[in-house]
Amino acid sequence: MSRLVRIAMTISRGLALIGATGVLVMMLHICADVIARNLFRVSISVTAELVSRYYMVLTAFLPLAWLELRRDMVSVELIDFALPPLLLRISDVLVCLISAGVYSVLAYTTWGAAFSNYRSGTFVELVSFKLPVWHSFFLPPIGFTLAALACLIMAFDFARNGTASTQEFTR
Amino acid sequence: MSVEAGFYGILALTILLILRVPVAMALIAVSFAGITAMIGAGPALGVLSNTPYSFVASWTMSAVPMFLLMGFIAFHTGLTGGLFEAAKVVLRRLPGGLAISSIFACSGFAAVSGSSLACAAAMGRIAIPEMVKAGYRPSIAAGCIAAGGTIGALIPPSILMIIYGVFAETSVTQVFVGGIGIGVLTALGYCLTILVICWLRPDLIPARISDEDAPPDWSAVFQVLPITVLVVLVFGGLFGGIITATEAGAVGALGTIILATLTGRMSWHALSRSLIETVTSTGSLFIIGVGAAMFTRFLGISGLSGFISSFVANADLSYAGLLLVIVLIYLILGTFMEPFGAMLITLPIFLPILRAEGISLVWFGVLVVKLLEIGMITPPVGMNVFVIKNVAGKYVTITQVFAGVIPFILMDLVIIFLVIALPGLVMFLPNLMK
Amino acid sequence: RDLRLAPAAPPAHPANYMYEHFKDYLSENSGGALTGTILGPEVVALPQMKDALQTGLAEIGNALPLYFPADMPITGIAGDLALLGRNPHAMAMAMTEFGMTCAPCQAEFKGLGMVFLGAGSSNVYNLLTTKPVRTGDDMKGLRLRTGGAPYSRWAEHFGATPVTMGVGDTFEAMSQGTIDGTMASTVDLLSFRLIDIAKYVTLVPIGTYHVTSNFTVGLNVWTSLSQEERIQIAKSAARANFDLTDRWAFQLPAAAAAAIKETKIEVIEPDADFLAATEAFAAEDAASRVAMSGEQAEVFTKLVEKWTAIAEEVGDDPDALAARIETEVWDKIDLTTYGM
Ligand code: NA
Ligand code: NA
Numbered sequence: 001m002s003r004l005v006r007i008a009m010t011i012s013r014g015l016a017l018i019g020a021t022g023v024l025v026m027m028l029h030i031c032a033d034v035i036a037r038n039l040f041r042v043s044i045s046v047t048a049e050l051v052s053r054y055y056m057v058l059t060a061f062l063p064l065a066w067l068e069l070r071r072d073m074v075s076v077e078l079i080d081f082a083l084p085p086l087l088l089r090i091s092d093v094l095v096c097l098i099s100a101g102v103y104s105v106l107a108y109t110t111w112g113a114a115f116s117n118y119r120s121g122t123f124v125e126l127v128s129f130k131l132p133v134w135h136s137f138f139l140p141p142i143g144f145t146l147a148a149l150a151c152l153i154m155a156f157d158f159a160r161n162g163t164a165s166t167q168e169f170t171r
Numbered sequence: 172m173s174v175e176a177g178f179y180g181i182l183a184l185t186i187l188l189i190l191r192v193p194v195a196m197a198l199i200a201v202s203f204a205g206i207t208a209m210i211g212a213g214p215a216l217g218v219l220s221n222t223p224y225s226f227v228a229s230w231t232m233s234a235v236p237m238f239l240l241m242g243f244i245a246f247h248t249g250l251t252g253g254l255f256e257a258a259k260v261v262l263r264r265l266p267g268g269l270a271i272s273s274i275f276a277c278s279g280f281a282a283v284s285g286s287s288l289a290c291a292a293a294m295g296r297i298a299i300p301e302m303v304k305a306g307y308r309p310s311i312a313a314g315c316i317a318a319g320g321t322i323g324a325l326i327p328p329s330i331l332m333i334i335y336g337v338f339a340e341t342s343v344t345q346v347f348v349g350g351i352g353i354g355v356l357t358a359l360g361y362c363l364t365i366l367v368i369c370w371l372r373p374d375l376i377p378a379r380i381s382d383e384d385a386p387p388d389w390s391a392v393f394q395v396l397p398i399t400v401l402v403v404l405v406f407g408g409l410f411g412g413i414i415t416a417t418e419a420g421a422v423g424a425l426g427t428i429i430l431a432t433l434t435g436r437m438s439w440h441a442l443s444r445s446l447i448e449t450v451t452s453t454g455s456l457f458i459i460g461v462g463a464a465m466f467t468r469f470l471g472i473s474g475l476s477g478f479i480s481s482f483v484a485n486a487d488l489s490y491a492g493l494l495l496v497i498v499l500i501y502l503i504l505g506t507f508m509e510p511f512g513a514m515l516i517t518l519p520i521f522l523p524i525l526r527a528e529g530i531s532l533v534w535f536g537v538l539v540v541k542l543l544e545i546g547m548i549t550p551p552v553g554m555n556v557f558v559i560k561n562v563a564g565k566y567v568t569i570t571q572v573f574a575g576v577i578p579f580i581l582m583d584l585v586i587i588f589l590v591i592a593l594p595g596l597v598m599f600l601p602n603l604m605k
Numbered sequence: 606r607d608l609r610l611a612p613a614a615p616p617a618h619p620a621n622y623m624y625e626h627f628k629d630y631l632s633e634n635s636g637g638a639l640t641g642t643i644l645g646p647e648v649v650a651l652p653q654m655k656d657a658l659q660t661g662l663a664e665i666g667n668a669l670p671l672y673f674p675a676d677m678p679i680t681g682i683a684g685d686l687a688l689l690g691r692n693p694h695a696m697a698m699a700m701t702e703f704g705m706t707c708a709p710c711q712a713e714f715k716g717l718g719m720v721f722l723g724a725g726s727s728n729v730y731n732l733l734t735t736k737p738v739r740t741g742d743d744m745k746g747l748r749l750r751t752g753g754a755p756y757s758r759w760a761e762h763f764g765a766t767p768v769t770m771g772v773g774d775t776f777e778a779m780s781q782g783t784i785d786g787t788m789a790s791t792v793d794l795l796s797f798r799l800i801d802i803a804k805y806v807t808l809v810p811i812g813t814y815h816v817t818s819n820f821t822v823g824l825n826v827w828t829s830l831s832q833e834e835r836i837q838i839a840k841s842a843a844r845a846n847f848d849l850t851d852r853w854a855f856q857l858p859a860a861a862a863a864a865i866k867e868t869k870i871e872v873i874e875p876d877a878d879f880l881a882a883t884e885a886f887a888a889e890d891a892a893s894r895v896a897m898s899g900e901q902a903e904v905f906t907k908l909v910e911k912w913t914a915i916a917e918e919v920g921d922d923p924d925a926l927a928a929r930i931e932t933e934v935w936d937k938i939d940l941t942t943y944g945m
Contacts, residue, residue, distance in 0.1 A: 016447070016450055016451075019450040019453075020446040020447055020449070020450045023236050023240055023446055023453070026237070026421065027240060029421075030237070030420075030421035031421050034421075034422055037783070041746075043766065048230045048769070048770055048771070049769070052229050052230045053228050055233070056236075059236055059454070060458070061227070061454075063450045063454040064454060066451075066454075067451060067455055070451070072454075072455050072561070073194075073458075074193060074194050074459060074554075075188075075193040075194060091190070094190075095191050095192055095193070098196060099192075099196045102196045109216045110220055110223060110224070112220060113220040113224070113656075123674065123675050125674055125753065127757045127767045127768070128757075136228070137224060140223045140224055140227075210609070213660045213661050214657075214660045216660065217660030217662050218662060220656065221652075221653050225650070225652055225653060230771060230774065231773075333777070336776070341798055342798055343776065343780075344780060412781045414783075415774070415777045415781045415783055417774070467647050467648075468647065468649075471644060471647045472609075472644065474642070523616060
């Protein structure tokens with residue numbers, strides 16, 4: 001396996017771990033809010049916004065490349081059994097290329113959205129202050145770009161070896 | 172605008188799915204191509220640029236990873252295993268006892284989980300390997316859990332019901348209470364299905380648990396104590412007005428971690444596995460959700476929903492005819508659409524008709540959630556089936572799981588008929604509350 | 606030409622009602638040459654309106670500038686002065702003139718590729734609560750949902766804690782006791798079923814929601830139209846703007862009041878001290894906003910005074926009001942250059 005592939009997998013695993021941390025922090029933050037509200041009648045007013053704008057976006061988009069490398073994406077396997085190995089291999093390559101294409105378009109257009117939000121400095125108005133949220137618009141394009149690369153890597157892998165060597169590596 | 176485009180889009184989607192393109196990618200590709208064809212690449216790129224973020228950055232949606240986390244932790248620390256073990260002891264004399272136990276365990280888990288996916292995922296891991304070991308045909312074992320998982324969205328809490336309540340401007344609590352009725356009815360119906368399969372096809376489900384002569388381990392019943400505490404915690408918090416349904420997921424997840432730690436079941440391994448699986452499931456579900464949201468926007472632009480609405484309005488149907496049409500539409504939409512998307516495009520069409528007909532929106536909400544949940548197990552896009560494939564992939568193929576759910580779908584149709592013929596089955600509890 | 610119209614609201618919502626009327630006026634004013642197709646909220650929702658108009662997904666849409674505070678700080682000043690709201694039609698007309706004549710507001714719309722064609726207003730917000738509020742003291746310690754900074758300031762002034770949350774979460778939060786109530790239009794009793802859980806409605810006037818841009822035309826669309834078509838669209842918008850206010854601030858609140866009578870909800874007239882304190886705080890708040898935000902805040906305050914007088918003179922009839930604002934504002938706008 002080439003060094004480039006290893007680097008890609010290390011990066012995507014790292015991003016997935018950030019997503020996992022996001023889930024844990026989300027849980028703790030919501031619980032802290034519930035406890036503070038019920039015991040001290042104090043509310044952490046930023047909870048809902050931080051959860052939706054940061055933890056959720058983090059959890060949803062950063063692990064995409066890792067999911068692709070693990071082949072965890074949901075697909076319909078109605079005709080798998082009917083395909084001879086060569087057709088299956090061609091189909092695998094094509095599917096990876098289609099996915100790479102879709103992710104590329106998503107990445108292209110969400111990078112645009114991210115920079116436009118960065119330029120206007122998008123924020124959310126909370127009770128006592130303005131919470132800047134433009135940073136979080138960069139998470140989807142980062143996830144999509146890496147997912148596009150992951151799909152390209154797998155397309156090469158399938159074309160050369162007939163299997164995705166990345167799949168075992170990420171288990 | 173171009174109703175034909177809507178139909179072509181559905182056709183293209185079906186073809187891409189059959190050609191093994193991942194569901195999310197197929198939805199996104201068709202939406203992009205469809206909107207481009209109808210009004211141009213600019214608007215299509217716009218839809219692609221803002222849908223992912225706006226679908227995901229949602230407070231209500233945060234209940235999804237939280238309830239998933241709760242389910243995974245409960246599974247990896249053996250808390251949900253207790254449910255299944257206890258049911259097995261109690262129901263050991265019944266034919267198909269393992270399958271029936273898993274339906275009971277699903278119902279118990281449903282009371283702490285808001286999503287049918289979390290329920291299917293958690294139960295799938297424990298129950299399917301055991302059923303296969305006990306000689307069940309893998310497809311029926313997987314089908315049983317895929318269907319049983321739908322109880323997770325019927326018995327409250329239920330994310331789908333919360334969103335319906337907000338959308339239909341009706342009381343979420345009432346819909347929740349109505350959900351108890353249909354959840355219990357579904358569980359009983361599935362148990363009956365299992366008994367019938369046992370009787371007709373003993374090659375699919377062996378009549379008895381293999382170790383029936385061994386003395387039952389009654390201490391297993393006490394294993395349900397932690398999960399009972401969890402149910403009391405979440406339900407108590409919810410109905411006692413301490414937490415909201417969105418918060419219940421996080422509180423439940425933390426509660427599960429604490430309970431598991433107190434009972435000595437917690438480990439770093441369990442926690443890290445749970446987190447990783449939560450991220451994996453959340454990521455693969457949300458990207459489909461993003462795709463479904465785009466597809467919904469595409470269908471909306473095509474005017475297909477408006478076309479259907481006027482078609483129904485002009486048809487001048489009787490009450491039974493109207494409900495038959497609605498049921499059929501949801502069953503058809505459910506075959507390929509994700510429930511939120513299907514609900515989002517249909518409610519604007521149906522709610523005005525229902526209000527005009529004077530049909531109870533609480534009752535209808537329960538019916539819709541049940542119909543959408545059937546869609547979770549019908550091909551080609553059956554999210555519960557995919558989850559089962561995800562957690563028990565080494566036993567079954569997707570096609571086998573789809574085959575295994577067929578008897579349960581038949582029972583679902585009977586339940587739908589009952590709910591329509593005898594609305595009191597669902598409305599009995601909400602009416603008591605008034 | 607068929608235009609894609611995006612009210613970003615479900616059928617029962619006032620915005621949809623307004624768009625149905627707009628569609629009719631449009632085909633009437635253009636002799637059927639201009640028609641519209643309404644896109645549902647599942648196609649374009651409020652947070653997506655900016656993108657939808659920029660990319661041409663929607664050609665005319667209901668944009669709420671307060672959804673894009675970073676892009677529209679000056680236009681947003683009118684929202685920061687929400688506590689001034691006492692007469693809905695006056696607020697709507699003040700906002701319309703403000704958006705159309707304040708140069709920095711016009712620059713903000715242009716910068717976003719949008720053209721402003723007038724506003725509408727909610728009725729005056731009240732308190733919908735699960736605990737009785739009769740005096741200012743009853744406010745102490747209450748947790749109230751807020752729809753924006755000015756309502757928060759009013760709540761905090763009386764010792765309540767404002768809580769930010771999505772309007773769709775209000776029902777659950779109120780029924781769970783997470784909050785004690787909301788500062789909102791009585792219409793929310795029906796549209797968000799708060800009528801099932803609220804126990805008290807206190808008719809203290811809090812303020813209005815009026816920073817709307819009802820018929821926001823995409824700049825590309827606007828420049829591509831002929832002068833004649835622009836006039837037809839503007840004329841239709843000028844009249845349809847009043848349909849939003851008429852629906853949101855008169856028809857629906859009347860329906861809500863009738864619905865309240867069928868329930869056990871107690872309608873509370875606040876005591877005189879509470880009312881006086883509220884009016885005093887509204888004036889004080891407006892003054893502090895003017896001191897803070899400067900010129901444009903003062904412009905808007907003056908416009909509110911001007912249109913309040915006119916609205917009191919003309920009454921609540923949408924046709925009469927539309928005729929009045931056409932001569933006062935629209936006739937002075939040059940549609941060969943407006944917004945471009
Ligand atoms: Na549930
Ligand atoms: Na399905």
